Amino acid sequence: MHMKNLCFYFVDVFAEEKYVGNQLAVVTNAAKLSNGKMQAIANEMHFSETAFIVSGKKRNGGYDVRIFTPSNEVPFAGHPTLGTAYVIRHFIARGSVSKVVLNLKVGQIPVTFEKAGDQEILWMKQKPPSFGKIFEMRELAETLQLEEKDFDCRYPIQEVSTGLPFIIVPLKTLNAVKRAKVNTSAFLSTAKQVQGGILIFSPQTYHKDNDLNVRVFVDLLGIPEDPATGSGNGCLAGYLSRYRFFGTEKVDIRVEQGYEVRRPSLILVKAETEGEILHVEVGGKVFLIAKGELT
Numbered sequence: 671m672h673m674k675n676l677c678f679y680f681v682d683v684f685a686e687e688k689y690v691g692n693q694l695a696v697v698t699n700a701a702k703l704s705n706g707k708m709q710a711i712a713n714e715m716h717f718s719e720t721a722f723i724v725s726g727k728k729r730n731g732g733y734d735v736r737i738f739t740p741s742n743e744v745p746f747a748g749h750p751t752l753g754t755a756y757v758i759r760h761f762i763a764r765g766s767v768s769k770v771v772l773n774l775k776v777g778q779i780p781v782t783f784e785k786a787g788d789q790e791i792l793w794m795k796q797k798p799p800s801f802g803k804i805f806e807m808r809e810l811a812e813t814l815q816l817e818e819k820d821f822d823c824r825y826p827i828q829e830v831s832t833g834l835p836f837i838i839v840p841l842k843t844l845n846a847v848k849r850a851k852v853n854t855s856a857f858l859s860t861a862k863q864v865q866g867g868i869l870i871f872s873p874q875t876y877h878k879d880n881d882l883n884v885r886v887f888v889d890l891l892g893i894p895e896d897p898a899t900g901s902g903n904g905c906l907a908g909y910l911s912r913y914r915f916f917g918t919e920k921v922d923i924r925v926e927q928g929y930e931v932r933r934p935s936l937i938l939v940k941a942e943t944e945g946e947i948l949h950v951e952v953g954g955k956v957f958l959i960a961k962g963e964l965t
Contacts, residue, residue, distance in 0.1 A: 746833030748900010799908030898935030
């Protein structure tokens with residue numbers, strides 16, 4: 671059956687050029703698709719996520735969007751939020767809008783656009799982070815097949831969520847980050863406790879201009895290793911602020927990710943406390959790769 675007007679766009683998110691960063695498929699005019707059809711298309715695309723713009727018209731000031739991994743629908747994800755906002759701005763709103771709001775299952779997420787020379791940086795303001803369970807080092811050592819001496823024990827291993835939960839794991843060195851190898855059975859047992867992923871990081875980086883190196887594992891959602899994780903890095907921003915990792919509650923850093931899966935990515939991360947509220951923003955560039963029509 672021909673799916674009339676069911677267009678798709680491929681974009682690379684958190685990329686400094688084409689063919690790096692995190693790949694995303696965005697499908698437009700998806701209102702008539704069933705849940706099962708959306709899931710089947712997301713599995714066919716087989717990127718970390720596929721986003722579906724349910725309506726090209728605003729509702730409550732935002733566009734209704736649903737996000738699927740190859741195996742599940744998720745209430746929020748970072749690079750689909752930025753990539754979908756890019757598609758809405760350039761191909762649906764078709765104007766010089768400075769802000770696009772997405773209506774996601776987690777709530778409304780605003781995305782703003784900042785000029786960077788002849789390119790643009792997209793920024794999303796995530797929900798304030800919530801801090802959950804603290805994990806024992808030995809559990810994560812087994813899960814990641816690392817030694818306890820690889821962990822930075824000055825900081826906790828903790829669940830953090832801005833809509834999608836991640837276990838934040840501080841490691842001492844880039845070498846430790848590179849050596850991490852998921853023990854699948856142990857991972858599933860650990861990740862199921864938060865129904866999310868695991869983010870590991872170190873202050874040693876591949877490139878001196880960057881502040882942290884990150885890897886993210888989300889096997890629970892059908893993503894063995896994610897090239898660039900906006901939701902996870904939003905959780906990391908909250909964690910870095912809460913524990914003053916850089917000596918202050920204010921965070922404004924460059925995070926590299928995706929090198930182990932040959933998709934180098936750059937994620938811009940900000941966090942700042944205003945009164946009782948911890949504000950988190952995550953940003954990056956988006957590049958259009960292809961567009962077409964589903965049949």
